[in-house]
Structures are given as structure tokens and as C-alpha cells.
Amino acid sequence: MKDFFFLAFNNLKRRKLRSWLTILGIFIGIAAVVSLISLGQGLQSFIHEQFEQVGGNKILVSPKTMMGMAGSATEEELVLTEDDLKAIRSVTGVEGAEGIVTRNSIISYKKESEVVMVAGMSEEYVEIFGNIDALKIIEGRQLRDSDKSNIVVGYNHIFGNLWDRKLKIGDDLEIKGKEFEIVGVLKKQGNPADDNAVWMEKETFRDLFDVGDNEGTITVKVKEGFNPDKVAEEIKEELRDERNEEEEQETFSVQTFSQLLETFNDIFAVVQVVLIGIAAISLLVGGIGIMNTMYMAVLERTKEIGTMKAVGAKNSDVLLIFLFESGLLGLVGGAIGIALGIGIGKAVEYIATAQLGTPYLQAVFGFPLIIGALIFSFIVGCLSGILPALQAAKLKPAEALRYE
Amino acid sequence: MKEEIIKLDKVDKNYILGDSIVKAVRNASLTIRKGEFIAIVGPSGSGKSTLMNLIGALDLATKGRIFLEGKDIEHLEESELAVIRGNKIGFVFQTFNLIPTLTALENVTLPMVFQGFSKEERIERATELLKDVGLEERMKHLPGELSGGERQRVAIARALANNPDVILADEPTGNLDSKTGKHILEILKDLNKKGKTIIIVTHNLEMARKVDKIIKIKDGKIVK
Numbered sequence: 001m002k003d004f005f006f007l008a009f010n011n012l013k014r015r016k017l018r019s020w021l022t023i024l025g026i027f028i029g030i031a032a033v034v035s036l037i038s039l040g041q042g043l044q045s046f047i048h049e050q051f052e053q054v055g056g057n058k059i060l061v062s063p064k065t066m067m068g069m070a071g072s073a074t075e076e077e078l079v080l081t082e083d084d085l086k087a088i089r090s091v092t093g094v095e096g097a098e099g100i101v102t103r104n105s106i107i108s109y110k111k112e113s114e115v116v117m118v119a120g121m122s123e124e125y126v127e128i129f130g131n132i133d134a135l136k137i138i139e140g141r142q143l144r145d146s147d148k149s150n151i152v153v154g155y156n157h158i159f160g161n162l163w164d165r166k167l168k169i170g171d172d173l174e175i176k177g178k179e180f181e182i183v184g185v186l187k188k189q190g191n192p193a194d195d196n197a198v199w200m201e202k203e204t205f206r207d208l209f210d211v212g213d214n215e216g217t218i219t220v221k222v223k224e225g226f227n228p229d230k231v232a233e234e235i236k237e238e239l240r241d242e243r244n245e246e247e248e249q250e251t252f253s254v255q256t257f258s259q260l261l262e263t264f265n266d267i268f269a270v271v272q273v274v275l276i277g278i279a280a281i282s283l284l285v286g287g288i289g290i291m292n293t294m295y296m297a298v299l300e301r302t303k304e305i306g307t308m309k310a311v312g313a314k315n316s317d318v319l320l321i322f323l324f325e326s327g328l329l330g331l332v333g334g335a336i337g338i339a340l341g342i343g344i345g346k347a348v349e350y351i352a353t354a355q356l357g358t359p360y361l362q363a364v365f366g367f368p369l370i371i372g373a374l375i376f377s378f379i380v381g382c383l384s385g386i387l388p389a390l391q392a393a394k395l396k397p398a399e400a401l402r403y404e
Numbered sequence: 405m406k407e408e409i410i411k412l413d414k415v416d417k418n419y420i421l422g423d424s425i426v427k428a429v430r431n432a433s434l435t436i437r438k439g440e441f442i443a444i445v446g447p448s449g450s451g452k453s454t455l456m457n458l459i460g461a462l463d464l465a466t467k468g469r470i471f472l473e474g475k476d477i478e479h480l481e482e483s484e485l486a487v488i489r490g491n492k493i494g495f496v497f498q499t500f501n502l503i504p505t506l507t508a509l510e511n512v513t514l515p516m517v518f519q520g521f522s523k524e525e526r527i528e529r530a531t532e533l534l535k536d537v538g539l540e541e542r543m544k545h546l547p548g549e550l551s552g553g554e555r556q557r558v559a560i561a562r563a564l565a566n567n568p569d570v571i572l573a574d575e576p577t578g579n580l581d582s583k584t585g586k587h588i589l590e591i592l593k594d595l596n597k598k599g600k601t602i603i604i605v606t607h608n609l610e611m612a613r614k615v616d617k618i619i620k621i622k623d624g625k626i627v628k
């Protein structure tokens with residue numbers, strides 16, 4: 001066995017350039033597979049961590065978007081109001097519920113203007129959900145219900161380049177003709193929508209944007225010991241009654257975080273399949289490259305094959321030598337591909353971290369991934385080599401020896 | 405009388421080329437005994453190589469039977485034929501047929517690889533064989549770095565690797581100058597003295613005169 005490996009390796013060395021070109025075809029595919037899987041795993045574990053941190057005990061109630069709705073529903077009806085909030089709070093198993101309303105708006109600092117997301121939030125929201133990352137204050141303080149002309153701003157206002165001059169706590173921003181003083185700044189979230197946002201007290205927001213008792217999106221905290229999915233069902237029923245809506249015709253949606261996670265996982269699985277599919281095609285092309293190289297090798301070495309048979313090689317010996325040869329092409333391609341894949345994964349991780357400022361995207365290289373990729377590339381090589389190797393093995397010794 | 409080692413009984417070998425049949429060997433019968441030195445002579449295209457291939461189990465007869473040590477090789481499996489080629493017969497070719505990527509030593513060990521000898525055994529025996537043909541200085545050289553005569557000596561060492569009883573040499577001196585060719589023939593004669601059965605295809609009549617028996621072949625038929 002070992003000797004056959006040596007013979008195979010020897011043959012690859014003699015056609016160095018061709019071997020490397022063949023290997024190139026394989027390692028691109030393997031590099032794609034390895035980097036995609038590692039980044040995918042990294043992203044997935046990050047999202048899971050996030051969900052874990054936010055907690056599985058939360059439910060999100062939001063108006064259904066216009067998309068896919070029958071023409072009957074007007075924008076007006078698609079809003080969640082204070083009555084809806086009260087109804088939700090009345091459901092058993094609900095510990096607390098609060099809405100956040102948002103609008104995109106022009107805000108100005110001195111002569112400069114920007115369009116950002118402005119959000120209205122009550123003190124109670126902070127009390128219920130204050131431990132999540134999105135509400136962490138890194139300087140100044142959080143909003144109170146008495147803050148009628150104060151705001152909390154996203155990271156970019158103070159530490160980023162949103163404005164020509166970096167602002168500081170105590171500076172004033174003008175929103176819809178009214179001056180607001182900055183009292184706090186939130187932790188960096190890594191996406192511009194959140195990091196450019198401005199937060200104000202809910203009632204102040206409602207007056208300013210004239211949205212009545214609109215609650216926007218309502219977040220519900222489920223009491224300890226209650227099943228979030230069951231509570232979500234009950235909220236749905238309660239809201240249907242309260243809003244006089246038929247089942248399956250609701251103008252709102254109730255989602256638990258575990259459902260969101262599932263949705264995410266579903267989407268992720270599809271994306272993964274598509275990406276792996278692309279990688280598989282490139283591997284297929286690489287495999288065909290190996291097959292081609294091996295057919296050429298069989299043709300070139302016909303006389304040698306005859307000689308080997310004349311000195312006692314069985315068909316199976318010849319088969320193994322050629323299979324090892326193609327397997328080695330795959331294996332070396334795999335090893336280089338893995339190295340390259342790790343490089344790509346780390347590079348993407350580095351760029352993503354630099355761009356977003358937070359380690360959202362970590363490339364995860366597990367032992368199983370690396371070993372799996374190595375075995376897989378060896379198998380791809382062997383499979384690609386089967387037909388040429390069979391052809392070599394079947395050669396008749398006398399005829400092979402006559403071959404010029 | 406020594407024991408029979410090879411026997412051909414009314415052997416035909418036909419090649420089919422498109423819709424014409426080439427009768428390369430016709431109704432050939434012969435007996436070769438252990439320790440004989442045999443020369444096969446005949447014009448080009450007369451079927452000498454074809455006959456050699458049949459004797460060496462490199463090819464199967466179209467008709468008739470071939471016995472090796474009393475065994476009919478017609479009825480053997482491919483893998484059994486391979487074992488015969490590996491163990492009972494050593495081939496020497498006109499074009500040397502060394503594996504260009506392997507050193508002289510590795511080329512000589514190759515037949516032993518297929519018989520499953522350990523690396524130590526192989527290297528020990530191959531070193532010995534290369535010494536016998538005077539190539540101990542060239543063991544680590546690739547075939548491309550050797551002269552024709554040296555290559556053929558490596559090939560002879562390789563043919564002896566598994567200590568076969570029979571050496572088949574198809575025009576072993578055909579690609580060599582006469583002096584080198586003589587040297588190769590000396591080596592073969594020596595081997596014959598040590599008990600090997602040797603069958604050689606040659607055009608060299610001077611050489612052919614020195615052997616035990618000459619088999620003349622013309623148009624695929626053995627004439628004497």
C-alpha cells in the first residue's frame with residue numbers, strides 16, 4: 001500500500017505543472033466550501049448567542065406590513081394602539097409589554113441635516129428590557145418619562161462621523177423644529193440604522209410626530225414558568241377579539257423569539273444550500289479536471305502500465321496506483337484549499353469586524369470541518385480517477401507494451 | 405533429459421484488424437526444457453514477439469494450449485497470470501522499459517513490490533542484483549542518467565528480482581552497439597550457466613550459433 005502511494009506520488013512529481021493546474025481546480029472549490037461553512041457556522045452561532053441574550057421569554061407583536069394584504073385594510077387599521085397594548089397586558093403569563101414607535105425624520109445640528117430613525121420609548125420599556133445590548137448606555141444616562149426635551153443618541157453621533165464635528169453630551173439637536181438636548185449615548189451596535197438613531201420619550205415622540213396613541217411594535221415579556229409559544233397564542237386570540245378580526249385575517253403578527261430563530265434558521269439553511277451548491281459545481285469542475293489529467297496520464301504511460309504488468313502487477317495493483325494518484329491530487333488540493341479557505345474566512349471576519357466594529361462574523365474552523373474537507377477532497381479525487389484507473393487496469397499487457 | 409518447463413501445443417494467434425485477420429502465429433508446437441538456452445530467429449514481422457508474449461503469459465493464444473511447468477495457462481485468472489509473470493518469468497525488452505521516474509534500485513525492486521516483499525528484503529536483494537551486473541555505483545541514478553547498456557543491465561537485474569526460472573529477452577541487444585550487446589549476452593549466458601532457462605529473440609547469427617537450440621520462424625510458422 002505504502003509503496004503504491006510512493007509510486008503514485010512519484011508520477012505526480014514528473015508532471016509538476018500539470019499536477020498543480022489540476023490541483024488548482026480542486027482547491028478553489030474546497031476553499032469556497034471551507035470558508036462558506038466556517039463563516040456560516042460563525043454567523044449562526046453569533047445569532048444564537050444574540051437570541052440567547054435577548055432571551056427566549058420575549059414575544060414581538062407588530063402590525064402586518066401592507067405586503068400581501070387584501071385591499072380592504074387601510075394603513076389606519078394596521079396600527080397597534082394603546083388599547084391593543086392593554087389587551088396584551090391582560091393576558092395571563094404576560095409580565096410586561098411596551099411599544100416602541102419609530103419614524104424616519106430629518107434632524108439638524110446647526111447648519112447640518114441628516115435623515116435618521118427617531119424612536120419613542122417609555123421608561124417602563126427600559127425597566128422591563130433594560131439588560132439588552134441595544135439599550136446599554138456607555139456615556140450619560142438612559143431616558144426617563146420626565147425627559148420632555150432630552151434625547152439619547154446612537155453611537156455615531158458622539159463617536160462616529162455622522163456629523164462634521166463629533167457631538168458631546170449636552171449638545172442640542174433640532175428635530176421637527178424643536179430643540180433636544182443629548183443626555184446619553186448608546187453602545188455601538190454595528191449597523192448604521194441603530195448607531196445613527198435618536199431616542200426620545202414616547203409621549204413627546206407621539207406629540208412631535210402626531211401619531212396619536214400608536215404603539216409601533218410591542219415587545220412582551222413572558223412570566224417565568226409560562227411557555228412563550230402558548231402565551232403568544234393567547235395574545236393572538238385576545239387581540240383578535242379586541243380588534244374584531246377573523247382567524248387567518250389578522251392585521252397583526254405575534255412572534256416569539258424561538259419562532260424568529262426558526263425563521264432565521266430556515267432562511268439560513270436555504271442560503272447555505274445555495275452556496276454549497278455553487279461550491280459543489282466548482283468541485284465538480286475540479287473533479288472533471290482530475291479525470292482529464294488522469295486519462296492523459298493513462299494514455300501517456302500505457303507502455304509503463306504494460307511493463308508493470310509484465311513484472312507482475314495485477315489489474316488491482318494498477319487500479320490502486322492510479323486511484324492513489326488521483327486521490328493524492330484531490331488531497332493536496334484539499335489541503336491547500338483548506339488553508340486558503342481559512343485565509344478567506346479570517347479575511348472576511350477581519351473586514352467585517354473592521355466595518356461593523358463588532359465581531360458579528362467570526363469564522364469558525366472546527367476540527368470536523370477540516371478533517372471532513374480533507375477526506376472529502378480525497379474522495380472527490382478518487383471518484384474522479386475511477387474511470388481512468390479502470391481503463392489503465394484493463395489494459396492488456398501485450399498490447400500496452402506495443403504502444404508507442 | 406531434463407524436465408519440460410514450457411510446452412506449446414498447436415498454438416495459433418490471430419489479430420483482428422478491422423475485417424482482416426492477421427495470423428501472427430500458426431500451429432506452433434514446441435517444447436523447452438529446464439536450463440536450455442534457446443534463440444528464436446526469423447525475419448521481421450514473422451511472429452517472434454508474438455510467440456514470446458504467448459510463452460510469457462503476456463497474451464493468450466487464439467487456439468491451442470500453452471503449458472508452463474505442466475500447467476495450462478489458458479484456464480488461469482488474470483491475477484494468477486500476473487503472479488506467473490511476476491514469479492516464474494523475467495522479461496527483458498529491446499527498449500529496456502524502465503520506469504523513468506524510479507531510480508535503478510527502485511526499478512529493480514518493483515517486481516518485488518507486487519509480490520509483497522518488505523522494503524528491507526527488496527532493497528537488500530536489489531542491491532545484490534545490481535552488484536552482480538556491475539552497477540553498484542549507479543543504484544541511485546534515474547534511467548535517463550544511464551547509458552543504453554547500463555539500462556539493459558538494470559532491466560536484467562529487474563528480470564531476476566523474483567528469482568524466476570525463465571528469462572525471456574526480446575531482442576535485448578537490438579538497441580545497443582555490438583560491443584555492449586556482447587556484454588549483455590555474456591551476462592545472459594552466465595545466467596544460463598547458473599541454471600536459468602533463457603529464451604532470446606535475436607538477429608545476431610553469431611550469437612544464435614552459441615545457443616543450445618534455434619527456433620526458426622517464418623510467416624508465423626516454426627520451420628525448424
Ligand SMILES: Nc1ncnc2c1ncn2[C@@H]1O[C@H](COP(=O)(O)OP(=O)(O)OP(=O)(O)O)[C@@H](O)[C@H]1O
Binds near residue numbers: 419421446449452
Ligand atoms: N496487436 C496486434 N494487432 C495486430 N497485428 C499485430 C499485433 N501484434 C502483432 N501483429 C502482427 O503480427 C505479425 C507478427 O508480429 P510480431 O511483432 O510478432 O513480429 P516480429 O517477428 O516480432 O517482428 P520484429 O522482428 O520486427 O520485431 C506482424 O505482421 C504484426 O503486424
Ligand SMILES: [Mg+2]
Binds near residue numbers: 452453454574
Ligand atoms: Mg518483435
